[in-house]
Amino acid sequence: MSTKLEPGKRTVLIVDDDAIYRKVLAKCLEAAGYQALEAEHGESAIEILRQTFPDVILVDMLMPVMDGMQLLLWLKEKAQQPITTIVLTCLDRTEVAGEAFLAGAADVLTKPFSLPALLKRLSTIV
């Protein structure tokens, strides 16, 4: 798979197994001036990361094949350089936040969150 990116545009990789959610979030980010990449689980995200380097990763926790926590640990241990990662989860924040921060997450947002809240968070990162 080849991933072509527009130079100079901030890139966000969305990792979530819900295809509709991914598509809608990608459109929201594109409308806000980002370019979005999509992966359905941790393993396909790693495939993309072997070819390109996004500014931020938005990662879900509950996914088949390789879940969000496994991806966070992979990023912490094996990524070529640090990438800011925000966890977007439908689990209780208290359930995942501690472990996610230890694994390297920059923030944890609980679904459903407001789009302005996410964009504000992104603007402080990239």
Add this chain to the structure above:
Amino acid sequence: MATLHEMKHQLTGRLCTQLRNDLATIDLSWSLLGAGAVPQGSHKEIAELIQTKVRQTVRMLSDCQQYLSVETDVDDLERLPVDPKGLLTAAIEELKADRTQKSLSFRLMEPRFVCHVFASVTRLKELFKAILAVLCQDATEASTILIRVTQNDGVVAFDFSNLGFGIPNEVLQQYVLGEQTAASPELQTIQAGAKWVQAWGGMFEAYSNVGLGMHFTIHLVIFL
């Protein structure tokens, strides 16, 4: 009844989690339409995405309503959405307590979150325990029983294997998938379990290699 109550409690928790995800999609879609940030031509596509998500959500609620109904009684326990993670952990713990004489260890590899699957809430643990017991009996001294849980394409797969003496594969197939009466109560449970799994809509596989050990796999259909 306590088991049924626990099942409903777990299912409610899982339902809330899924609803948050679906609400997030619907909410983001409306934000996108409301912000006027997308071209008019994309409005129809976004509206269709919302409709698809709403349809999925309504279907899920309807399915859950059936299983959470007060009329769902112990007679319905044969095929329900169950949380297999707790059952597997409990089965391993009970086996650990029983099987210290061979210094066996258990290695469980599983995702942090495992989906609910269709099974009998009472029989799935019984089957897990029987498989683990057979693997322990066959295992070589101080070896490891491997349990690997993976989920993909609407199915959760439970792989159980050991390093053991094994039996000829044809014999195992006759015991487990054939009609021959199995030699031990645990193998008899596995023999019955292969049919239970089929009734739950899943798939059961068993394999043995003399001198290497045994391998059992249960594939169960994901509910939520």
